[in-house]
Amino acid sequence: MNEQWIQFANEIKKMYGKDVVPLHEPTFDEKEIEYVTECIKTGWVSSVGSYVTRFEEELAKFVGAKRAVAVVNGTAALHIALKIVGVQENDEVLMPSLTFVATANAASYLGAIPHFVDVSYETLGMDPIKLNKHLEEIGVLRNGQLYNKQTGRRIAAVVPMHTFGHPVDLDGLLEVCDKFNLVLVEDAAESLGSYYKGKHTGTFGKVAAFSFNGNKIVTTGGGGAIVTNDDALADYAKHLTTTAKIPHRWEYVHDEIGYNYRMPNINAALGCAQLEKIKVFLRKKKVLTEKYEQLICNLEGVQLFKQPLNSESNYWLQTLILEDSLNRNKVLSFLNDNGVMSRPIWQPLHELKMYKNNPMMEMNTTMQLKQKIVNIPSAPIL
Numbered sequence: 001m002n003e004q005w006i007q008f009a010n011e012i013k014k015m016y017g018k019d020v021v022p023l024h025e026p027t028f029d030e031k032e033i034e035y036v037t038e039c040i041k042t043g044w045v046s047s048v049g050s051y052v053t054r055f056e057e058e059l060a061k062f063v064g065a066k067r068a069v070a071v072v073n074g075t076a077a078l079h080i081a082l083k084i085v086g087v088q089e090n091d092e093v094l095m096p097s098l099t100f101v102a103t104a105n106a107a108s109y110l111g112a113i114p115h116f117v118d119v120s121y122e123t124l125g126m127d128p129i130k131l132n133k134h135l136e137e138i139g140v141l142r143n144g145q146l147y148n149k150q151t152g153r154r155i156a157a158v159v160p161m162h163t164f165g166h167p168v169d170l171d172g173l174l175e176v177c178d179k180f181n182l183v184l185v186e187d188a189a190e191s192l193g194s195y196y197k198g199k200h201t202g203t204f205g206k207v208a209a210f211s212f213n214g215n216k217i218v219t220t221g222g223g224g225a226i227v228t229n230d231d232a233l234a235d236y237a238k239h240l241t242t243t244a245k246i247p248h249r250w251e252y253v254h255d256e257i258g259y260n261y262r263m264p265n266i267n268a269a270l271g272c273a274q275l276e277k278i279k280v281f282l283r284k285k286k287v288l289t290e291k292y293e294q295l296i297c298n299l300e301g302v303q304l305f306k307q308p309l310n311s312e313s314n315y316w317l318q319t320l321i322l323e324d325s326l327n328r329n330k331v332l333s334f335l336n337d338n339g340v341m342s343r344p345i346w347q348p349l350h351e352l353k354m355y356k357n358n359p360m361m362e363m364n365t366t367m368q369l370k371q372k373i374v375n376i377p378s379a380p381i382l
Contacts, residue, residue: 009338035269049265067234070263074211077224078106091156116360124163128172162191165316193314220271284380345373
């Protein structure tokens with residue numbers, strides 16, 4: 001790599017004041033210590049405690065939804081989100097191949113079949129124009145439900161993922177869902193603090209899933225949430241995620257197979273402290289984006305991915321788009337060898353051995369972006 005790349009790596013280390021800069025790390029202070037210490041001192045550390053309810057209420061208020069149900073991680077949130085909207089065994093679920101494996105795994109837990117869709121250069125997420133064309137070719141409506149003519153299976157839902165916090169074209173996807181009578185379930189794992197046309201991601205579909213893993217913009221250590229404007233769905237989600245136990249002072253009666261997915265109070269306490277600072281985090285993310293824009297001006301063959309049209313992104317992970325003249329692996333090797341942790345985008349799911357025979361459309365853009373994307377340090381600690 002040339003002197004421009006050496007300077008780029010050195011400037012990032014200087015910016016963060018570290019010899020080795022992680023890709024993303026949480027920011028904690030006295031408030032997190034205060035809330036978590038209270039849980040420990042009072043003994044309310046498990047799935048019963050006031051912080052869980054508080055976190056749900058504050059999260060719902062922040063995103064502008066009626067209800068939020070806190071769970072142990074984002075995968076669990078997506079699993080339950082798909083279940084409560086009626087996805088069943090042997091149904092197909094449309095999703096991008098260019099996403100974290102949890103999107104497909106959550107559908108697989110229900111015995112459903114991930115059906116992979118190509119993405120857009122403009123959003124890095126599901127492309128509604130390509131999806132519409134694909135469904136016109138392989139789909140048929142019978143009694144108000146869409147079926148795949150090639151497999152004979154029902155296509156039950158569309159699951160877009162807001163890649164690195166950048167909102168997808170939600171208007172386009174809602175049109176497709178309306179046309180083919182499909183349920184929209186947003187995988188908003190990475191997009192807390194992101195907006196599409198002034199409305200928060202995760203509030204466009206029937207239900208959405210968020211993640212609060214340690215590397216997210218707000219963390220609960222490990223955690224997730226199901227968000228919806230439908231009270232009945234929220235009640236059902238809470239029932240399923242608390243082992244489907246019928247409320248009673250002492251009896252243990254369960255009315256269906258449930259899941260032990262409730263977020264512990266100590267994690268929710270951490271989340272409450274983090275939510276109080278999310279606007280600060282988002283401001284710092286934008287400052288970081290501006291700094292990277294300046295640094296990347298000196299690099300040939302590189303662009304910084306910017307928020308799509310009609311969107312306000314949280315810029316969860318800063319993203320370089322490399323031109324064909326640059327070798328992705330050489331860039332990754334250089335940056336990591338020089339103390340700047342970086343990573344490629346996920347291996348496209350249709351290339352993984354457990355999903356390689358799944359239904360899919362042509363993946364031209366997905367395969368091109370696989371070779372072009374490099375994520376660089378993105379923590380808001382500047």
